Amino acid sequence: MTIIENREHNIAARDDVADRLIAGSTRRSYNSLVDIDWDAPQDPDVFYMPRETISLYGTPMWNAMTHRERVELSRQECANMLSRAVWFENTLNQGLLQVMLHQDPTSRSVHYSLTEIGDETRHMIMFGKAVAAIGAKPYRLSLTEALAVQAFPFAYRGLMLWVAALCGEETIDDTQRTYLHSEDLQPIIAQVMRIHVAEEARHIRFAREGVRRRVQRASWLDRQFAATANGAAGFILQRLFYDKRVYERCGLDANEAMRQARANEEVSARRRAAFENLYQFLEENGLTNPISRLTWKYFGFL
Ligand SMILES: [Fe+2]
Numbered sequence: 536m537t538i539i540e541n542r543e544h545n546i547a548a549r550d551d552v553a554d555r556l557i558a559g560s561t562r563r564s565y566n567s568l569v570d571i572d573w574d575a576p577q578d579p580d581v582f583y584m585p586r587e588t589i590s591l592y593g594t595p596m597w598n599a600m601t602h603r604e605r606v607e608l609s610r611q612e613c614a615n616m617l618s619r620a621v622w623f624e625n626t627l628n629q630g631l632l633q634v635m636l637h638q639d640p641t642s643r644s645v646h647y648s649l650t651e652i653g654d655e656t657r658h659m660i661m662f663g664k665a666v667a668a669i670g671a672k673p674y675r676l677s678l679t680e681a682l683a684v685q686a687f688p689f690a691y692r693g694l695m696l697w698v699a700a701l702c703g704e705e706t707i708d709d710t711q712r713t714y715l716h717s718e719d720l721q722p723i724i725a726q727v728m729r730i731h732v733a734e735e736a737r738h739i740r741f742a743r744e745g746v747r748r749r750v751q752r753a754s755w756l757d758r759q760f761a762a763t764a765n766g767a768a769g770f771i772l773q774r775l776f777y778d779k780r781v782y783e784r785c786g787l788d789a790n791e792a793m794r795q796a797r798a799n800e801e802v803s804a805r806r807r808a809a810f811e812n813l814y815q816f817l818e819e820n821g822l823t824n825p826i827s828r829l830t831w832k833y834f835g836f837l
Pocket residue numbers: 624654655658731735
């Protein structure tokens with residue numbers, strides 16, 4: 536195959552995937568404004584997260600808490616996770632929009648990107664509404680954090696845009712799937728997660744396809760950057776996992792709670808499991824190297 540034929544073949548394959556995803560989005564998209572019963576009653580004894588995903592689950596601190604205190608911890612951690620999801624999706628949308636300035640506006644792949652941005656903006660509304668609905672206050676970014684997060688879209692270049700999307704979406708998706716099988720979960724949160732898992736499945740397919748296609752024609756430098764920089768996601772995801780403010784709002788000793796949460800083997804095992812599929816995919820595509828492997832390992836994902 537000549538270079539031009541190869542390029543045309545790649546574009547046709549990309550458009551084919553985009554067409555299928557656009558059709559899927561038309562058939563199955565949700566609008567949380569009408570698809571979620573926001574006024575559904577909330578039983579004060581029911582958890583806001585599957586209990587095994589709560590950072591302190593099984594620790595001495597957890598064992599000393601009453602049932603209602605545990606439920607409150609799940610409510611605060613849930614609000615924290617939802618707040619973080621809002622800004623992550625914000626950065627992804629910015630990345631997609633920036634790349635689009637260099638793309639053909641008639642291409643189906645661009646049309647699917649725009650569809651995905653639409654999904655994400657609806658998700659951001661849904662997450663914001665969910666925080667309010669469960670009666671929690673949002674966890675806002677500090678000025679320094681907001682400035683750091685503002686820089687993310689500039690690192691989403693070439694291959695890295697798709698790798699970054701997968702690092703955020705796949706690890707979180709794995710955790711969210713545990714919500715679908717949890718019997719002891721607030722109905723509002725169960726509905727939010729059902730919608731999110733269904734729509735994110737398309738985004739993950741698109742990002743995986745983006746990685747597979749780009750990795751073939753990416754420059755050595757582009758591949759090396761993505762293979763090294765994905766390890767930074769380990770640092771960010773680990774940082775996201777624990778937030779002192781959650782424990783403060785629950786009236787717990789925040790330093791001790793952080794210590795016990797970080798040492799919690801139960802939760803660490805879950806985190807490693809959540810990363811497994813993505814790690815395999817990165818390996819298959821030559822997108823890991825000693826630096827990123829070391830970083831993922833250091834932050835407890837390997
Ligand atoms: Fe989303």
